Amino acid sequence: xxDILVREARSAxxxxxxxxxxxxxxxxxxxxxxxxxxAGGAPRKKDAINFMLSDTxxxxxxxxxxxxxxxxxxxxxxxxxxTAITARRRYAEVHGVAVTSRYRRCGAxxxxxxxxxxxxxxxxxxxxxxxxxxxxxxxxxxxxxxxYSVRSHIMYKPLK
Numbered sequence: 001x002x003d004i005l006v007r008e009a010r011s012a013x014x015x016x017x018x019x020x021x022x023x024x025x026x027x028x029x030x031x032x033x034x035x036x037x038x039a040g041g042a043p044r045k046k047d048a049i050n051f052m053l054s055d056t057x058x059x060x061x062x063x064x065x066x067x068x069x070x071x072x073x074x075x076x077x078x079x080x081x082x083t084a085i086t087a088r089r090r091y092a093e094v095h096g097v098a099v100t101s102r103y104r105r106c107g108a109x110x111x112x113x114x115x116x117x118x119x120x121x122x123x124x125x126x127x128x129x130x131x132x133x134x135x136x137x138x139x140x141x142x143x144x145x146x147x148y149s150v151r152s153h154i155m156y157k158p159l160k
Contacts, residue, residue: 003066004066004070004111006062006063006111006114007059007061007075008061008062008124009052009053009061010037010062012051013062013069014050014053015070016062016069017047017062017072019096019150020069020070020100021048021049021072022124025037028133030136031133031135047056052072052095052096055085056096058075059074060074061073061117063103069095070099070100070103071099071103071109071112071117073097073115074094074095074097077093077123078129079090091120091127091129092119092120092129093128093129093130094116094129094130097116109142110146116128
């Protein structure tokens with residue numbers, strides 16, 4: 001972990017972010033091909049990365065090891081409005097997080113999550129949320145080890 005630096009992403013990071021983003025999408029496509037496109041084509045991937053870099057409602061951080069970008073975390077501020085049954089709240093949402101397969105289990109994910117939590121505290125946000133797919137058992141165990149717990153379940157049934 002001592003060789004890993006977490007910093008704000010820069011425009012010059014686009015190419016490396018693109019590689020990590022592709023790996024993340026391939027992992028999701030393998031498990032849920034009906035939901036996830038493999039990179040969605042170069043223009044869509046480029047648009048997604050440009051959006052993460054320019055989104056002023058959040059922050060994008062990268063993990064770097066020996067000058068190589070090995071992971072990223074995209075965190076945003078969410079402010080849903082009051083409804084008849086839910087209270088208005090302001091919180092952070094981890095919109096995306098990924099570490100290249102070669103560097104998993106070396107502490108990069110933990111450092112990225114800590115950076116997102118520190119950022120959220122500086123924004124005076126009360127809590128942080130994230131969405132994790134049920135097939136991703138490794139990610140679920142990782143988040144639980146950081147103190148995250150299940151708040152809801154989204155269920156589905158394919159219709160034939």
